[in-house]
Amino acid sequence: MSDNSHSAGLAYRSRYLLLLLIPVWLLLYKNLQWLTDKFVFDILDLPANKHLTEAVRFFIFEVPKVLMLLTLIIFFVGIIRTYFSPERTRKALEGKSLFTGNVMAASLGIVTPFCSCSAIPLFLGFIESGIPLGVTFSFLIAAPMINEVAIVLLFGLFGWKTALIYVVTGLFIAITAGWVIGRLHLEKWVEPWVYELKAGDHPEDEKLTFGKRIKLGFEAVKEIVGKVWIYVMIGIAVGAGVHGYVPQDFMASFMGKSAWYSVPLSVLIGIPLYSNAAGIIPIVSALIEKGAALGTSLAFMMSVIGLSLPEMIILRKVLKLPLIFTFIGVVGTGIIIVGFLFNYIF
Amino acid sequence: MEIKILGTGCSNCKNLEKATREAVAELNLDANVVKEEDIVKIMGYGVMRTPALVVDEKVLMYGRVPSVKEIKEMLSK
Numbered sequence: 001m002s003d004n005s006h007s008a009g010l011a012y013r014s015r016y017l018l019l020l021l022i023p024v025w026l027l028l029y030k031n032l033q034w035l036t037d038k039f040v041f042d043i044l045d046l047p048a049n050k051h052l053t054e055a056v057r058f059f060i061f062e063v064p065k066v067l068m069l070l071t072l073i074i075f076f077v078g079i080i081r082t083y084f085s086p087e088r089t090r091k092a093l094e095g096k097s098l099f100t101g102n103v104m105a106a107s108l109g110i111v112t113p114f115c116s117c118s119a120i121p122l123f124l125g126f127i128e129s130g131i132p133l134g135v136t137f138s139f140l141i142a143a144p145m146i147n148e149v150a151i152v153l154l155f156g157l158f159g160w161k162t163a164l165i166y167v168v169t170g171l172f173i174a175i176t177a178g179w180v181i182g183r184l185h186l187e188k189w190v191e192p193w194v195y196e197l198k199a200g201d202h203p204e205d206e207k208l209t210f211g212k213r214i215k216l217g218f219e220a221v222k223e224i225v226g227k228v229w230i231y232v233m234i235g236i237a238v239g240a241g242v243h244g245y246v247p248q249d250f251m252a253s254f255m256g257k258s259a260w261y262s263v264p265l266s267v268l269i270g271i272p273l274y275s276n277a278a279g280i281i282p283i284v285s286a287l288i289e290k291g292a293a294l295g296t297s298l299a300f301m302m303s304v305i306g307l308s309l310p311e312m313i314i315l316r317k318v319l320k321l322p323l324i325f326t327f328i329g330v331v332g333t334g335i336i337i338v339g340f341l342f343n344y345i346f
Numbered sequence: 347m348e349i350k351i352l353g354t355g356c357s358n359c360k361n362l363e364k365a366t367r368e369a370v371a372e373l374n375l376d377a378n379v380v381k382e383e384d385i386v387k388i389m390g391y392g393v394m395r396t397p398a399l400v401v402d403e404k405v406l407m408y409g410r411v412p413s414v415k416e417i418k419e420m421l422s423k
Contacts, residue, residue, distance in 0.1 A: 085395070117358065121385065121396055124385070200389070203391070216410075
């Protein structure tokens with residue numbers, strides 16, 4: 001009894017804390033540009049229209065802006081995610097036909113909590129309960145590529161249109177690539193022990209009160225922002241350097257529209273590179289400003305975030321090499337098509 | 347008391363092991379804490395998200411790293 005009243009008290013306290021934080025957040029966010037200018041021109045007393053001033057101003061404005069957006073969004077996404085779990089996603093996917101299954105798996109991939117270190121148990125759990133290989137892949141492609149960190153950074157540095165384009169094209173790639181892999185019937189390239197595995201009954205879900213969900217939202221902020229803030233800083237610092245010092249249109253010759261080969265080349269370079277969205281997106285945003293084409297940049301981002309060497313090494317435990325190469329090939333082709341498409345449209 | 351930490355060696359699994367050992371020490375429990383890294387055995391517990399905390403073969407929690415305080419509450423029940 002005393003235990004219950006204690007946790008209830010905690011929940012109310014966190015809700016009050018929350019109410020206080022939101023107006024403070026809004027006030028700060030609204031006045032960030034003014035505060036930055038005050039700091040750069042009045043306190044640091046830097047001369048206007050100099051490269052260094054521009055770089056410093058960019059850094060001092062963008063870092064708090066992105067971190068504030070991340071904190072707010074991850075908090076809410078953290079709460080929403082307590083209503084989703086791989087176990088529930090699996091249940092929702094059971095017995096779905098191929099195409100419907102792919103669409104659902106890719107969409108659920110966005111909201112289901114996922115960490116690449118859990119990729120193997122998740123893969124095994126899906127396959128073991130009879131979810132088709134292609135549907136499982138749709139989930140495995142969407143989950144790391146489309147996540148709240150990427151969406152916040154795209155929204156903060158590019159605007160909502162680019163963020164939306166990224167989500168929609170990412171979903172398209174996850175759905176079609178998963179569908180293609182399903183149609184190719186590649187079960188023979190999954191390690192045989194996977195299909196012999198017998199998983200135990202799933203343990204009961206933890207019962208969560210709303211107060212507990214809020215607490216988990218705070219924990220998500222602590223964990224994710226605590227991990228990515230350094231990448232955000234480095235990414236924006238590099239971005240600030242590019243912003244202030246690299247001449248306009250510098251990137252146009254090799255990442256611009258006229259260089260058709262830049263799309264496949266960016267994807268090829270992006271596959272082995274591994275960075276999370278927080279590190280790569282600020283750099284790409286600076287590249288676009290200097291003349292890199294949107295499609296090429298989008299393709300580069302997607303291949304860096306969505307396909308990575310460490311993930312392939314983890315997946316090697318359950319997939320034979322030909323399937324890993326097929327996976328990279330199909331997803332890479334999808335990304336290249338998206339890159340060309342956007343270079344053509346914009 | 348037999349406590350198992352299920353996980354394939356990611357950083358969260360190590361954090362959970364550390365927190366659990368702390369909780370056991372603070373509660374002065376007579377418990378044996380072992381790590382289970384074999385994926386086939388982990389799947390036998392029906393867990394899809396690591397790390398997981400198993401006490402006397404019963405899964406108490408999975409998919410996150412609770413605080414030492416929370417683990418102490420779980421272990422005292």
